[in-house]
Amino acid sequence: MGHQISRRTLFRTASGLAVAGTLGGALSACSGGTGAGSTSSDLTMTWWGSDDRHNAYKKALKYFQEKNPKIKIRETYSGYEGFFDKFNTNIAGGSAPDLLQMDTALVAQYARKGVLAPIDEYVGESLDLTGFSKTLLAAGTVDGKLYGVPSGIGVNQLTVNRSGLEELGLEFPDPEWTWTDLRKISQDVHKKSGGKVHGVDDVGGGALQAFEVFAREHGQTFFSDDGKKIGFTADTLQQWWEYWAEMRKLNACPPPAITSAAHNDLTKNAVVIGKALFTFDIGVYGAGGSITDAQLDFLPTPQGDGSGAREGNFVNGGVLLSATKASKRVADSVKIMSFFAQDTTAIKDMQLYRGIPPTEKARNLIASGLNETDKRNMAMADYISKRVSKAADVLPAPAPPPQGADQIWDLLFQSNLAVAFGKKSIKAQLGEFFDQAAGVLGG
Structure with missing residues (x-):
């Protein structure tokens, strides 16, 4: 259960950016954020991953809905292959999800096409990013605006x-x-x-x-x-x-x-x-x-x-949680992002299924339940993260990669x-x- 994520791994295992090459044509009709978003009264959320990740998300979201009964969540999930092809089709058809797990390798292209909602206005209000380094948040930042909350630490x-x-x-x-x-x-x-x-x-x-x-x-x-x-x-x-x-x-x-x-x-x-x-x-x-x-x-x-x-x-952001610009539920989506970032129950439910947790608080919360290899993996990620943050001459974290x-x-x-x-x-x-x-x- 190592769960390290990098742009190299995303490309090698799933050709993450291969689907992005078709973004221009698939999204031309919805550039600028047009489209209807979900037609359901429920908030729609989608992600990719393993069965373990699916189960962890579902368990955490069940707890979230118990604490927030006015927010009903309709979940869809799959493996990575074909995930963004389906997402592109939904965007073009006006049925994009409200909230999705976003690939750091693709966030810049979707943000610049007007598909994703900037969420800076919520930071410090309903979006609590305490403990997130600026270096880490750069993984979800495009042209100076935040379009996604990192799920974890991806290290080299x-x-x-x-x-x-x-x-x-x-x-x-x-x-x-x-x-x-x-x-x-x-x-x-x-x-x-x-x-x-x-x-x-x-x-x-x-x-x-x-x-x-x-x-x-x-x-x-x-x-x-x-x-x-x-x-x-x-x-x-x-x-x-x-x-x-x-x-x-x-x-x-x-x-x-x-x-x-x-x-x-x-x-x-x-x-x-x-x-x-x-x-x-x-x-x-x-x-x-x-x-x-x-x-x-x-x-x-x-x-x-x-x-x-x-x-x-440097440190990158694993995967992200992002809201779609066409959604009418951006504020509720942000609450869910903040929940996964800070809630003790959510952090323990997710363990390492979305990467090494992004904050020291979260890493400490799950440490005791890990096997020895996971502990070594997380300890090294923590070591690299701290070393990078203390370096005086380190370059800024790389911007999301171009098409x-x-x-x-x-x-x-x-x-x-x-x-x-x-x-x-x-x-x-x-x-x-x-x-x-x-x-x-x-x-």
């Missing part, structure tokens, strides 16, 4: 086969580790295992979450503020690819065939199949639980080398594979990456 971290390290007689790394430390321990893993196991999966060479941290350590963002351009330089990407080329040369990470096979298939992840002990793919311990029997632990994405290394890690981001993320992964398989030199692939990215973003 590695999942580690801790029992595998112990069997090789290797110490678990300090969380203040660096990219050099990752290279060193990955070499040690390969040597100690007699060449049978590598240190870290090469998913890092193309993973959004890992490279985004690396770019931020150089004072650069993944996308420009307006979302029309790539925000990092060719020099930064070159350094990144050179790092992973060296990792492959040193056998610190598996050969590219393993990397390629694991793309979009967690069952073939290098840690899951026993070919590596570290992975950047947090889905190995995600909303559906662990897909490996190994004892797992967690570490922040490494920092740059040296005592003056800039903080590159076309899914294509850029996949282009990064495929570019890394082209270099890894020797099909392209780093220099040649750099030029191709930036040319194609400019075409996608229109910059």
